[in-house]
Amino acid sequence: MFVPPENRIKGKKVNFMATCLCDAIFDKAAINSVELLKKFGAEVEFLSNQTCCGQPAFNSGDFASARAVIEHTMKVFGANDYPIVIPSGSCAAMLFHSSKIAFRDADEAKRKEVDKFADRIWEFCDYLVNVLGVEKIGGKFKAKVAVHNSCHSKGSGTPEAMKKLLTTIEGLELVDFDGSDDCCGFGGTFSVVMPELSAEMGEAKVKAITAKNPDLITAADTSCLMHQKGIADKHGIKYPAKHVAQLFYEAMKNGGLI
């Protein structure tokens, strides 16, 4: 369980960290996240030299490469001292927890820098509820929705925040499914280092979710959804999946709130 630091920096002026997956593939999740942040009163900056959190290298044990990428990220976001909002529980956990392991043998000054950086990291839903104080998304979204809580967000405020906001949407019905606490098998590079295990875990997840016939599957991480949908596609199973920011945005749009 990756638990964020206790007294993280709050504030309405924020940096948005898009993540490599939103940069390359899930542009809509990033766009809708920024639109919602602004709608709920945040002032959003996007520092364009940002790249990635370094997680692919870190999870593979290449801590030296991961440190180089984290160093770059800290340098880019050193342009200001605002909180950093990320539309991914996993990338957030990388920067508030795992970065400390990557730099555990560094000198004290560096470790302090990494700790200080960790204090600025927020996952999108966690930030909406626990910093901006958003109580309600509202709007309408008539659908049965299955929520996948990504493993790396479990120790943070994300699952509770996401659920709280989803239940304020008219017409939205949350559906439970078996093994909702289980990993879907993506695990970043795990999916290509251990492809058989990963696929089998993914198939079990897709099966458990589709057994409940949801209209939509949502999560605070595009990565898990990409893996699940990729597996479902390969089996010819319909698997409508969207990042939770897209769902929030559509609900507000349907309700004429945006």
Next chain:
Amino acid sequence: MALQPIDHFCETLDPHVKKAITAASVGSTNAQKAILERDYPGDKTDHLRSLANAIKGGDLAGNLEKAVASLERNGITVLFAKDGAEARDIIYNIIKEREAKNVVKIKSMTTEEIELNHFLQEKGMDVVETDLGELIIQIENEKPSHIVKPAIHRTRGDIAESFVKHNIAEKYDDNPNHLTLAARKYLREKYFAADVVVSGANYVLAEEGAIVLCTNEGNSRFSMAGAKTHIALVGFEKVIPSAKELAVFLNLLARSATGQTSTAYTDFVAGPGKSKNSPKEMFLVFLDNGRSDILASESAEILKCIRCGACMNRCPVFRLVGGHAYRATYPGPLGIVLSPLLAGDKLATLADLPKACSLCGACGEVCPAKIPLPDLILKNRDKVKKQHIHVPNDINFWPFKLLATTPWMWKSAMAMSKAANFLPLSWIKFGPAGRWFKSRTIPRINGGNFRNWFKKNG
């Protein structure tokens, strides 16, 4: 397509065995969760886990010193073995000096770690496992596939066949009660014939100078009633300060292992000759076998493990492969931390183990000793990489590192990535991409779209 050994094991494992392993593991996790929620609701479980972590994190060297004095005071001969070979020799010599031949064993993973049974059998001794699960695998010359439930991979049909083959049962009968009765009858003779009993220990109490054995079948008491000599092989990390602290562990162990409030039998052995039928002499061999190095390393917390097996029950990888996939005494999350560490300078032979993890963190959530298993797994990956040990399917990250630290390159790569939409990517059959496309598709690439949008609307 080259696969990692554990991945290959998953691909080729008999579906029935896989199903049995998954069902047993999921059942154990659910049982642990239910009984802890019932008996220690709210934050009480977490409090207990924190206590266990703190006690195991205490002054181990001091407790060990105290334990030796107390154990000797109680008439127990204490010996130290620096590695498996030394421990095997010590145990063999004790048995040989007594001109003994018949050895009964009480389930012990530490004796599995040093492969004691084969060693003694090669020296002509009759060594019999008296725990039912251990007996089932011993007669088939297998290793445990789980640290608590060693025969988790075998169905009752397999066992019934095996019992006939090895003359434990007369005819095929897969009724679990009948199988147990057949084993009991077979073992009864062995208890009567036993000269020496070899056990491990769940705990060593430093203050009282006693070992604690937690079992479910009564086999430990039968074993000790028959044998004249008791030898316990114990990893030195099993020492805890006193019976007071033991309460914390007894409350956690059975609940975490099997979903029981406590094991059916909790034996306190505080020296030889304490009752009419107990062994007349007792030896305790403290095993190092790499533990001192682990204790001095950044992974020392793995020595807090109480061997309940909750982490493997909960692990999505273990649930699909079982313990044999790990090629080492300790499987699952515990194993992918501990086994490569115990391997010492043979780390390369088990260097793939830490990769058998999606980093989901579930093991850390259920560990009763609150060991940060995911962090320790990552540290092992770092260790493997630092020693430049090649692991199949490893990815070279220099292109990633270059891109992710050079913004102009990153941005151009993002802008150009859309071209991939026009390429038949799914035809790739090799490398990481090939391994992805074998079981999955990828969505449309929209590289740079968000950046363009933000420039206009941000």
